[in-house]
Amino acid sequence: MGGIIELHKDKCVISYDGKKEYFWCGNSSGEVCLQMSDILAVKNYWKEGTPNSSLVLHYVVQSKGNILRAKSCVITGKPDQRLKLRDAIAVILKSFNRPKRLVVFVNPISGHKKAVNIYINKVKPLFELCNILLKTLETERPGQPIELLEKYNLRLMDGLVAIGGDGMFSECMNGLLLRLQKDAGVDYNDPDASLATSTLPIGIIPAGSGNMLVQHLHGTVDVETAVIKIILGNHLLANVASVHQGISLSSYAVLVLELGLCGDMMKDCEKFRWMGPKRYEIVPLGTILKRKAISVEIDFIPEESQKIKASDKLHQFTRQMSLPASHCQYGKKLQRFQSTPGFAENRECWLKETGRVYGVDSYVVTLKKKDDILVPCFGDSALHVWMTDTCSLSGHVNQLRLLQQLKPSCWDFKFIRQIRCRGYRVKLPSAAFYIDGNGEKKLKKPMYINCDGEALKVRCPVLDIRIHQKAVSIFGRVKCW
């Protein structure tokens, strides 16, 4: 039994003995294997008007850089042998933990407004090729995924997919996490509550303006690669940060939380959405020219003072009550990470930083030095926070440019103060406020946080941020590029 396939940019003769976990492939320069885990599907196609069918193998190859491509080849051989092969491969594919039913949210206004086209032409055909059942919802307004996920029957679903930008992913992730907290009876408004973590993975197909999360996950914003990663079913556990104002939760973030200058940039960019992704290149220049320093007091608990034994951090569970039934299939016990173990009780460990700053920025996916570049690190043990003290405009622009280029030297400036912590409280002591009808302090003039690429309004003069380790599952396997 055999065929001709293209592997490692070379044509190979493929053969299979029906038993092993891989196909043997030979070419002029030697032998290679096509792993079963790289197979997407095997299909019988009937030729119209003839009794014959052809067996086609669909598989994944690594193309340039981090790009993945779906390829196919016709397998030759006797009809009964081909049938045997098809059935053998189908059994192996079934044994993989790949998604079979997905809820897909498409944001028609993301980026260049091409999300619907991307779904129809690139995403749906590949999912259907792999027999994945889709429930697709095109959003009509902001916040819709959060509303829908509040009641959506997720019990038979294997994952969620956001087609759009970071903001769209954020809405799906917020919707799912809120739903899980409600189902589990967690007081999510309390910053120190331990979150019910999610094992229902969320995937993202890039169709937005920034697409930072996809870039972090796959090292490319290529659509086909993102679809293939979801089909293959691998997922990672990512940290989530929660933002609390007064007595309520404002949002969860998986990427960044930036108060001050970057929050203002996001707010200004939103006004120019009609410019599409170009707005991120032009608008921030105007924002930085009118940068304002703000007085802040930051109380934080440093990472190193978390003297919690590993055994206290983890507790075993078989299945969360709020998880879809399909996730029982994992069989083995999963470990659940407590979100912020012992955090609130340890008040004597809290440290303080004060000053006039242009911004307080935190990366939930931290950036770590690898050779001469910064690479994303999911599931880090702490939040990386830095404050930008008052400084010259040229120094500030230079620092932001180095950060954008992911240069490890981007924080080596006298006006940058860095901390690693598991949470912090920001107070805005000199901001004008009034007392509202509920007796709560409210800012007279709102400020903004860049929360995963969206401008989140700050209405209270006190904010609490907490890290929740490994709280959300995301499709894709991450390596350090």
Ligand SMILES: Nc1ncnc2c1ncn2[C@@H]1O[C@H](COP(=O)(O)OP(=O)(O)OP(=O)(O)O)[C@@H](O)[C@H]1O
């Ligand atoms: N039908 C809709 N009409 C208007 N706004 C919508 C609609 N559907 C979703 N939204 C909002 O659009 C916002 C931005 O979407 P998204 O993140 O997908 O695109 P983007 O901003 O272009 O990309 P990025 O976040 O990567 O910069 C979301 O936060 C969501 O609230």
